[in-house]
Amino acid sequence: MNALALYGRYVATSLRAQAQYPTATLMLTAGHCAATAIEILGVFALFDRFGPVGGWSFGEAALFYALVNIMFSLADMLSRGFEVFGTDFVRTGAFDRVLLRPRAAALQLAGYEVRLSRLGRLLQASVVLVFATNLAPIAWDASTIAIAVWAVAGGVALFAGILVLQATLAFWTVDSLEIMNVLTYGGVQAAQYPLNIYAAWFRQVLTFGLPLACVAYYPVLAILKRPDPLGAPDWLLPLAPIAGFAFLALSFVAWRAGMARYTSTGS
Amino acid sequence: MPAARPYFAAFRARFQLMLQYRAAALAGFATQLWWGAIRILVFAAFYGVNAAAAPISLADAVTYVWLGQALLALQPWIADPEIGQAVRTGGVGYDRLRPLDAYGYWYARSVGWMLARALPRAVLMVLAAGIVLPLVGLGDWAWQPPSGVAAALLFVPAFALMTMLGAAVLMLANIIVAASLNERGVNAVLTPLVIVFSGSLLPLDFYPDALRPFLHLQPLAGLVDIPFRIYFADLKGAAALQGLALQAGWTLALIGLGRLAMERMMRRLEMQGG
Numbered sequence: 001m002n003a004l005a006l007y008g009r010y011v012a013t014s015l016r017a018q019a020q021y022p023t024a025t026l027m028l029t030a031g032h033c034a035a036t037a038i039e040i041l042g043v044f045a046l047f048d049r050f051g052p053v054g055g056w057s058f059g060e061a062a063l064f065y066a067l068v069n070i071m072f073s074l075a076d077m078l079s080r081g082f083e084v085f086g087t088d089f090v091r092t093g094a095f096d097r098v099l100l101r102p103r104a105a106a107l108q109l110a111g112y113e114v115r116l117s118r119l120g121r122l123l124q125a126s127v128v129l130v131f132a133t134n135l136a137p138i139a140w141d142a143s144t145i146a147i148a149v150w151a152v153a154g155g156v157a158l159f160a161g162i163l164v165l166q167a168t169l170a171f172w173t174v175d176s177l178e179i180m181n182v183l184t185y186g187g188v189q190a191a192q193y194p195l196n197i198y199a200a201w202f203r204q205v206l207t208f209g210l211p212l213a214c215v216a217y218y219p220v221l222a223i224l225k226r227p228d229p230l231g232a233p234d235w236l237l238p239l240a241p242i243a244g245f246a247f248l249a250l251s252f253v254a255w256r257a258g259m260a261r262y263t264s265t266g267s
Numbered sequence: 268m269p270a271a272r273p274y275f276a277a278f279r280a281r282f283q284l285m286l287q288y289r290a291a292a293l294a295g296f297a298t299q300l301w302w303g304a305i306r307i308l309v310f311a312a313f314y315g316v317n318a319a320a321a322p323i324s325l326a327d328a329v330t331y332v333w334l335g336q337a338l339l340a341l342q343p344w345i346a347d348p349e350i351g352q353a354v355r356t357g358g359v360g361y362d363r364l365r366p367l368d369a370y371g372y373w374y375a376r377s378v379g380w381m382l383a384r385a386l387p388r389a390v391l392m393v394l395a396a397g398i399v400l401p402l403v404g405l406g407d408w409a410w411q412p413p414s415g416v417a418a419a420l421l422f423v424p425a426f427a428l429m430t431m432l433g434a435a436v437l438m439l440a441n442i443i444v445a446a447s448l449n450e451r452g453v454n455a456v457l458t459p460l461v462i463v464f465s466g467s468l469l470p471l472d473f474y475p476d477a478l479r480p481f482l483h484l485q486p487l488a489g490l491v492d493i494p495f496r497i498y499f500a501d502l503k504g505a506a507a508l509q510g511l512a513l514q515a516g517w518t519l520a521l522i523g524l525g526r527l528a529m530e531r532m533m534r535r536l537e538m539q540g541g
Contacts (some may be wrong), residue, residue, distance in 0.1 A: 024451075031455025037461045042468045049473055050313040050320050178294040182301045226315050242437035 003107055010111025020114050025116050032120030040065055040128055043192065054197040055229060059135025062128050063223070065192040067148065068216050069125035071117050071155025071186045073149070079163040081112030086170030096264050103159060105254065109167070136224065144223045147238050151219035154241025158215050159184060161248035164255055171258035174265060191216045196229050203230070214243035273367055274375040278414035281285050281379030292387040295340070299388065300395055303336040307408055309342035327413060327499045331470055333410035334495050340384035341430055342467060342490060344458045350441040351450040353499035357539045359445065370529045373441060374522075378434045414500035422508050425494035428514035432489045435521035442525060444487070446532045448539070461509035466492030486521060 001009075018025045043065055047058035076083075089109075091093040098108050132138065166180035187210060195203055195217040205215045218240035221228055228237065309330055314325045321328070350373065352361045362369060396410040413419035440457050444450045462468050464487035471492045473480040482488060494509040496502040502510045 027455070031451070034459050035455060038463050038468060041463060045469055046309070046313050046475045048475055050317045053313050053316045178291075179297050181298055186298070186301050186305060189302070190308075193309055193312070198308050199311070202308055243447060 001226040003104070005109050006103065008063040009106060010058060010108075011114050012113045014111070015116070028117035029123070032117050033108050033124045034120075036069065036121040037124035037194065039189070040124070050240035054194055056197075057136070058116070059132050060220075060224060061139070061192075061194060062132035063138065063220055064194055064216055066125045066129035066132055067151060067220060068155065068188055068191045068212075069121055070129070071215065072123035072159050072184070074126060074152070074183075075156045075159030075163065077115055077118035078110065079160045080115050081109030082160075082163040082167040084112075085109060086174065090170045090174055090262075091265060093265050094261070099262075105259065106164075106252070138223065147219050147222050150238070151215055151223075151241045154219075154244030155215035156244075158211065158244035159187070159246040161244070161251035162187070162210075164248070168251070168255045168258040171262050187212050194220075199238050209249060211240075211243035214240035273365075273519065274371050277372055278375040278379040281376045282383040285383030285481070288384075289387075291462060292384070292391075294393045295384075295396075296388045299339055299392065300335040300468050303332050303396065306332045306336075323470065323496075323499075323501055326407070327501060329408055330441045330471070330499050331495050332499060333392060333396040335467055335491060337389040337396075338385055338408075338429075338471035339467075340388060341381050341433050342461055342465060343381075343433045343440060344461055345454045346375075346440035346444045346450045346457070347380055347437060348450065349376075349380075351444045351448075354445045354448060354536075355539055357538065360538050363533070363536075368521075369533060370438070370526050373529075374434055374438055374525075377437050377441065378430060381437070382430065383431060393474055411499070413498050417503065418498060418500040418507075419505075421511070422498045424496065424511055425497045425507075425514065427533035428518060429490055429494045432486070432518040432521070435525060436487070436490070438525040439521060439528065442528045442532050445536065460489060461490065466495070470495075484513070489517055493496055 011195075017219045040062070044058060045059060047053070047061065052058075077225065081089075085095075089098065095105070098105050101108065133140065138144070162183045166184075169180070189197075189205065190202075191212040195206060198206070203213070206217075206239060218228070218237045220230075222234075222237035227234060310325065310328050310332070314321060314328070316480065317490065323331070335497075350359075362372065365372065393410065396414070400406065400409040413422055432535075440450075440453050443453045447453070464482070465473075465484055466488065467490075471488060472479065474482060489510075493502065493514055497507050497510055500507075
């Protein structure tokens with residue numbers, strides 16, 4: 001069985017397991033939807049009170065919010081194995097079993113669990129996307145849809161990269177560090193507003209350190225057909241999401257370094 | 268007061284146990300520091316375009332954010348995980364055998380759980396946001412001390428009441444968990460409600476003006492919005508006293524409601540094997 005078919009079987013197993021408890025899965029999804037949807041309330045209240053900021057109306061800012069949340073929900077759904085890697089695999093010694101199987105460890109972890117409840121965030125982000133389309137307004141055509149899909153793909157890669165890094169840290173720390181939430185949830189929080197409203201140092205962090213701007217801010221400018229108020233050239237805007245894939249590739253380099261020094265906890 | 272001793276002992280035992288989790292406190296602190304910084308950057312952007320529209324000054328908003336991050340663990344976001352466990356394993360049977368008021372016992376333990384998680388993070392946050400930030404020249408973004416002696420004195424009861432109100436809300440969640448044997452559903456409803464209506468997400472006055480009368484009177488305002496506005500003297504004099512009265516009134520009401528619900532729940536409680 002090739003890797004893709006194996007991954008497909010992992011996913012199918014995980015989905016079947018959750019389908020055994022349909023009510024619980026639906027309730028968890030609804031709960032996740034409500035818990036993550038309150039952020040847009042905050043964004044709305046701020047725009048309602050202060051008016052446009054940095055040249056952005058609420059409708060346009062909602063597009064950032066929607067895309068970032070869609071990216072994160074998909075990455076969060078698909079990378080569960082990496083998220084719980086420290087707690088459930090390294091500390092318990094379960095990773096030894098993973099290593100014994102003649103398949104890449106990363107593939108097994110990626111297929112560990114596909115959590116449907118994370119679609120709750122996707123759901124609310126999609127609703128926000130519909131509102132943003134009407135409010136902004138955004139003209140969806142083949143090219144803007146292509147940019148959006150490409151940006152989401154880059155964003156999923158970026159957030160998955162962060163989760164792989166979180167797992168990699170566990171080779172040294174043995175436990176999963178909550179501190180990486182700073183990059184995942186904190187990243188969503190930061191990238192759901194347009195970049196140019198932030199102070200300069202923070203813009204640089206979000207462009208060159210953790211390239212969230214490349215998967216959210218620049219492609220959204222391209223979708224809205226706006227020049228960058230900060231002066232990035234127009235041709236760069238739709239290309240920027242490639243940074244997400246670069247980040248994921250670097251994360252896997254770190255992952256391999258971690259694998260090389262893995263010693264079992266012996267539990 | 269010998270009658271209060273067992274409740275105090277329950278509080279102290281839980282408090283000391285929770286203080287042991289130092290790594291969790293450090294990780295929580297770092298997360299909250301970053302979170303606070305993002306919140307403040309967003310506020311700064313909006314104040315930059317239209318500061319006149321804001322109900323409070325930027326300095327007060329910054330203090331509000333830091334206070335909120337420091338005292339985050341006092342917020343009743345999730346039911347006490349030990350209650351759910353005690354009910355599922357049958358451990359709650361031991362609680363029924365104690366010659367104590369069951370509500371008072373759980374309440375004291377909940378207060379201990381919340382305070383022990385909140386206080387170490389609050390101390391670290393005072394150090395970072397109140398002392399280090401001004402020292403490195405970022406005084407504009409620092410956690411300011413209370414606005415005057417009166418505000419500081421009024422904040423003492425406000426803080427006590429916000430803790431007691433938080434525990435009263437938490438107890439309602441605990442009771443539902445005990446009745447339904449599952450905390451996930453309760454937490455899914457509780458967390459967003461508390462984050463929005465306490466003023467954790469945004470100070471309540473930032474929401475549309477038409478909602479103000481309702482937002483100011485609802486019980487969860489006493490968890491964040493009222494005590495913090497007392498701290499920087501946005502509520503002072505009669506308004507501050509009114510705020511304290513609201514906190515106290517809702518605390519008593521929710522404790523009363525919790526006691527009633529607990530009595531009913533305990534009568535129907537079926538012991539789980541464990």
